[in-house]
Amino acid sequence: MDPVKDTTTTLIQTVYLVLQQVMDQIGWVFAPGWRQYQALIVLALIVLAWGLKRITEPRLQNWARTREGWPKWQLRLLVQFRRRLILIWFAILAWLVYVVMQQLTWPSRSYMIGVAATLATVWVTIALATQLVRNRALRRIVSWCLWIYATLYFLNAVDEITGFLDRLAIEFGETRVSALTVITALVVLGVLLGGARLLSRLFTANVRGNEDISPSMQVLTTKAVQILVYGLALYVGAQAIGLDLTGLAFLYGIIGVGLGFGLQTVVSNLVSGVIILLDKSIKPGDVISLGETFGWIESLSARYVSVKTREGLEFLIPNEQLIANQVVNWTHSNQLVRLDIHFGTAYDDDPHQVRALAVQAASAVNRVLVNPNAPVCHIVGFGDSSVDYILRFWIGDPTAGLTNVRGNVYLALWDVFKENDISIPFPQREVRLLNQAGQSDAPTPPA
Template sequence: MDPVKDTADTLFSSIGLIYEQLHDQLAWVLIPGWRQYQVLIVLGLVLMAWLMKALLQPRLENWARSREGWPKWRLRMIVQVRQRLGLISFAVIAWVTYWTMQHVTWPSRSYLIGLAATLATFWIVIGLVTRLVRNPSVRRFVRWGLWIYATLYALDLDDEATEFLDGFAITFGDMKLSVLVLLKAVILIWVLLVGARLFTRVAESGFRRNEDISPSMQELATKAVQVFAYGLVFMMGIRALGFDLTGLAFLSGAIGVGIGFGLQKVVSNLISGIIILLDKSIKPGDVISLGDTFGWINSLGARYVSVVTRDGREYLIPNEDLITGQVVNWSHSDEFVRLDIYFGTAYCDDPHLVRKVAVEAAQGVTRVLSHPNAPVCHIVGFGDSSVDYILRFWIRDPTKGLTNIRGNVYLALWDAFQAKGISIPFPQREVRMLKETAG
């Protein structure tokens, strides 16, 4: 047997059946009587829908513009309704007309009107639902595919179309991959992806609202849900295409070899990310220092950690560096942070007064804590030109910056010392010229 000839015969047979069905339905409509009256009624309903759109569209726009403070998803929904206002108007008046004629006349005298109302409803629902697909090209493909299928289903041509699409097939051993199977798999994968995305969003929102779960465990739980959901979509998509999953054993082995040789760093960062989430060493919102980078953690990724600095720069630090390097976490187990600044005063100034004035100046600076740990000042040495001091104070909001609070304390010290007559010396050198003695 010639498989190409058999496929061609099947295709021609399916095309012939579809043509005969369309020809019969067209001839059925053209027979004089109530069928033609229904066609005229449908055309009249189209004209009424156009008039309703022209009347309602400006009012809907004015009403939408007055809705200040509404969420974006509601405004987007209004935009979608506005774009389909004519079709929605037609569906409403068509269903009302169909229901009325069903109770006033014989059911057969409103069949075409019901068919038009059904098609309009299908097109509206498909147009709104496919807005969930983000990619414009994929959205257009899915939308047209569903529109065509819904139209064939309403016209009772779905069996012939199914047989026609099943005729386009490629055979791989015992597996047959047809256009019909491919379309079903695409639709199934799209539905599963939409469901997986909604499920992960709901799960992530639930984890975020649960205050009993730490931020790091929230991230870990969110990543686990995403891996599970999208992994399930992948497996079901493969099954929908007719592939035998047992045949993936060789592929998984090849992937393992590739990981061992070429993806060591990637796998290391992935494992390091899991360790970071499990041991809770860092979490979103923590203030860390790593080398010359100082900032707060914006997000924890599977491969890197996003750290935002005070100047607005965002550093993507590999997870492995946070595991193997020395990281200063300013808010790991305690939100309180101690800062030290050094200064010196002249030897002629009373050190007891200097310490008292320095503590009072620090306490007057915003963000410097007086409780539970008040600022303290100690002498740390006698220098060449000054008596050296250290001033220690505590803050509880390192995310607002460290350099700025140090600068504010230095300014407070300067003003307080100027008011009390305390001087801040600088190194001075005295050069004496000795007269030469006569020899």
């Protein structure tokens, strides 16, 4: 016997039986009697809900436009509420009719209306609750799955559909994979991974809000918790769907050897990232220099460090380079940074006055510190055209930039020198023309 042919025949028979049951249910609903009346009442309520939606939607939209300053999640819920006005009005009307009919006639004569009202209410609740899922595609998948399950549950069709999906199976030797197993696996893994993501985000928010934990330890802790939570979710999900992981030990070993040879750089970056987080050599917010790259650290990840420059560029530097190369951390132990400025003045200017004016100019700049390290100015040499000086000053906020504070100090020097008639010389050269020895003054004879 051909197993594939037998499986196909079984599936065809199952589908035929399901379709036959669906047709029987439709015929049972529209058979003459109170069931038919309830179906007609439900259709009338749908039409009435559509009319109420047409009346109330413009007014609700105009009212929503006046809601300024509302949080985004409230506006998002309001948009979803407006989109499902028909379903909301139908649920309200169906519950009113159901309550009235429960009081006026036999409960069995309003059973279908009660089921319709319950389904409408559940659908609205699911649509509003799933707005907590930020990913749009994932939100749609979760919504449709919950709608389908809720509909089958309240229609008492879960057992029939479960049996049908279990019969949709493919067998490979002793292994049997059914549609029910696949769906169960996807649902279980989705729920576990969603829960793991939520727990990870809550833990990350709590850790980042704790000022007693250093930034590097915050990153290390959150990464470790994420790996632990997601790994545990995958393991529990595999166990829940009946997947035996012990038989894959040999495969894991082969994969580990292959990763060891093929992903040496990736593994090196991962280990380097852990070392960086443990020794706290760099952390988010530090100002570093690595080769020609100068900027502050935006974030630390498992594979690279994000460094943002003053030009708005963001460099992703592998962790291995930060371990192997020399890195200048401007803010490793403290935020104090010393900057030097070189300038020159004319020989006619008093050097004592120049030094005092230079210190005065630097001290007047906002970001220059005057305590505990005040600016100082020294003569460093006598040049061809000027007396050369060096002005040294300290700043306590290198993350705000270095070039801009240097520029402000240069402007302050320019202003104070102009006010006190201190000249900044520039190189001057004299050119003398000398007569060549033995040059004749006689005119040159014509050719």
